Amino acid sequence: MALEFKVRRLPEFCEKLLSPITGISFTAVVLVGASMTAAGLVGAAILISPENDWRELAVDPWDMATYLDSAGWVINGGRLYREVPSVYPLFPNIIFATLRYLGNLLHPGKFGFYALWIASTWVIYLNALYRVATGTTMLAALVWLAPAPIYFAVFRFDIYPAVATLMSLFAIRRASYIEGAIWLGVAIALKGYALWLLPAYCVFMVYQRGFVAAIEVGALAVAPMTLSVLATLTFAGWEGLVAPFSFHALRTLNGESIYNAINYSFSVPVISNGSEVRWVAQSLQVGCALTAAAMRPRSFDDLVNTFLFSVLGFMSFSVFHSPQYVLWILPLVSFSRSWVMLISAIFLSWLSYFYYPIAYYQLGHAGPFQAAIIGVSLLHLFMMFLAARAHFQATIGYPKNSSGKRLSSAQPKGIIK
Numbered sequence: 001m002a003l004e005f006k007v008r009r010l011p012e013f014c015e016k017l018l019s020p021i022t023g024i025s026f027t028a029v030v031l032v033g034a035s036m037t038a039a040g041l042v043g044a045a046i047l048i049s050p051e052n053d054w055r056e057l058a059v060d061p062w063d064m065a066t067y068l069d070s071a072g073w074v075i076n077g078g079r080l081y082r083e084v085p086s087v088y089p090l091f092p093n094i095i096f097a098t099l100r101y102l103g104n105l106l107h108p109g110k111f112g113f114y115a116l117w118i119a120s121t122w123v124i125y126l127n128a129l130y131r132v133a134t135g136t137t138m139l140a141a142l143v144w145l146a147p148a149p150i151y152f153a154v155f156r157f158d159i160y161p162a163v164a165t166l167m168s169l170f171a172i173r174r175a176s177y178i179e180g181a182i183w184l185g186v187a188i189a190l191k192g193y194a195l196w197l198l199p200a201y202c203v204f205m206v207y208q209r210g211f212v213a214a215i216e217v218g219a220l221a222v223a224p225m226t227l228s229v230l231a232t233l234t235f236a237g238w239e240g241l242v243a244p245f246s247f248h249a250l251r252t253l254n255g256e257s258i259y260n261a262i263n264y265s266f267s268v269p270v271i272s273n274g275s276e277v278r279w280v281a282q283s284l285q286v287g288c289a290l291t292a293a294a295m296r297p298r299s300f301d302d303l304v305n306t307f308l309f310s311v312l313g314f315m316s317f318s319v320f321h322s323p324q325y326v327l328w329i330l331p332l333v334s335f336s337r338s339w340v341m342l343i344s345a346i347f348l349s350w351l352s353y354f355y356y357p358i359a360y361y362q363l364g365h366a367g368p369f370q371a372a373i374i375g376v377s378l379l380h381l382f383m384m385f386l387a388a389r390a391h392f393q394a395t396i397g398y399p400k401n402s403s404g405k406r407l408s409s410a411q412p413k414g415i416i417k
Contacts, residue, residue, distance in 0.1 A: 060155040060357060061114060063324075067157060068113050071100035081232065081240030087247045090228040091189040092157055118154055125153040128163050132334045135170065139342035140334035146349030151357075152324040159327060161191035166331035169307075173300050173335070177205060181217035189224035192248075193328055196285070196314045198222070199293035200306040207298045253277065254320040261377040264370040281319045288313025295391050302394060304335045308387035316380040321373075323356035329383075341386045348379050 070086040074097040078084045086093055099120065103113035125144075133141035143149070153159040168183035184201065187194035198221050205214035233241045252273045253260055259271040259281075271277060292310035297303040311332060315325050326349055333345040355372035 060151070061110075063156055064114055064117055065110070067096045067117070068100060068110055071096035071113075073097070074101050075104055079236060079240070081236040081243045085243065087244050088157075089189065089192075089225075089244055090232050091186075091224065092160070092191075095157070095160065121154050121156075121159050124159055124163055125150070128153075128159075128166055128331075131166065131170070136334045137342070139339060139346070140336075143333060143342060143345045143349055144330060146346055147353035148323065148326050148349045148351075149330055151353060152327055156324040156327065158191065158324045161187040161194055162327040162331050164190060165194060165197075165328075166334065169304070169331060169335055172201075172303065175208075177209065177213070177217055178220065181220040185221040185224040188221060189228050191328075193311060193314050195222075195225075196289040196292075196310045197307050199289050200295070200297055200303065200310055203293045204297045204303045204306075207296070250278075251320045256321040256323075256373055257319055258316050258321070258377040258380070259319065261370075261374045264374055278319055281317050284317035285314050288317065295388075297391070299394070300335075301337055302391055304332060305387045305391040305394070308332045308336070308341075309384055309391070312380050312384045312387065316377065316384065321376075323352050323360075326352045333383075336390075338386060338390050341383060341390070344379060344383050344386065348376065348383070351375055351379065 066087075070080075070084070070088055070093055072078070073080050073084040076084075080086060080090075080093055088096070099116050100113050103116040106112040106116060129141065129144050132144055153162075164183050164187035168180045168187065171177075171183060172180035181201075184194060184197060188198070198218060201221070202214040202218045205217050229241065236243075253271075259277060262271055263269050289310050291313075292306040295302070295306045295309070297306045308329070311328055315321065315328065329345060329348070333341060336342055336345075351372065355369070355376055359369040359372045
């Protein structure tokens with residue numbers, strides 16, 4: 001009888017986990033999630049051997065130092081991409097320059113910039129957390145409250161494109177497709193991975209509003225990146241324009257990608273580093289974006305699943321990987337209706353923190369680090385499978401006409417907003 005009671009209660013419990021939270025529930029979830037994360041952070045610091053510097057777990061200035069150097073032109077003069085090198089596109093550099101200028105007014109040098117960077121990203125993260133908790137689900141809030149999202153949101157630039165993607169999805173869910181395209185365009189201009197979402201979004205718009213509307217949102221989505229490219233070409237020339245793109249295009253295995261995970265699994269270099277693996281990786285990434293579009297998303301839930309498939313494919317098959325990429329998944333998985341997907345994302349958010357900075361800095365690059373890379377890679381592939389399965393399970397339920405063709409759940413075609 002007890003077992004029967006639990007089985008009957010399980011769907012209701014799952015419904016609560018997949019429902020928005022408000023009022024006292026919001027406070028309770030935030031406190032529970034924050035307490036679990038704090039316990040994880042403190043516990044990790046305590047378990048680390050005394051000879052290692054546990055401060056790496058609390059403050060990570062390395063990427064912030066890169067942002068500081070990229071913004072040197074706003075204080076010391078010189079042209080961006082010419083006298084002041086940078087591996088970031090124009091939009092990120094505008095953010096870096098703004099914070100460095102204001103930070104210099106606060107306190108000349110790096111500490112003013114670091115303080116302002118952490119304060120601003122913390123505010124952005126808290127705003128995103130509130131939007132997710134009150135606008136999506138309880139499980140999604142717990143994904144954002146895990147150690148890795150907090151750690152990387154504060155110290156990494158990737159929180160900016162992640163929040164832009166989040167705002168895009170909120171707009172698309174309420175059928176504000178123009179606003180969704182603009183926010184997606186901001187995300188694309190900030191971080192190139194968001195471009196892989198565009199094919200699926202355009203197909204979605206064909207079903208929602210027609211071919212012309214799809215062209216409109218596609219043009220809006222690439223407009224910010226196009227403007228940044230033209231501006232960079234104007235003041236920095238062709239060499240300045242290609243500088244950040246060529247850096248990433250020529251990167252090779254960095255010891256943290258899925259190809260490295262394969263080598264770690266076999267304990268031998270099955271996949272060698274070089275131009276061949278780059279071509280294979282880029283072909284697989286493009287293939288994932290095109291496959292997501294070929295899934296023909298018709299509803300918002302379809303779109304979320306195809307977005308997840310595309311971004312997870314981009315991350316999984318890249319020749320290089322960084323732990324902050326977990327932030328790319330958060331805005332997409334927040335809208336997932338699959339509790340298995342959300343639980344997997346929670347696990348990924350915890351595993352990513354073990355991978356970096358714990359295993360990276362404190363436990364050495366041998367066993368624990370390699371095991372974490374293998375675990376993250378497998379989890380990415382599993383979540384890709386979940387996204388594809390959820391999509392195809394949903395398409396079975398589409399109504400069909402007399403000829404057997406699936407009908408779209410689209411709204412009437414007309415002026416998009």
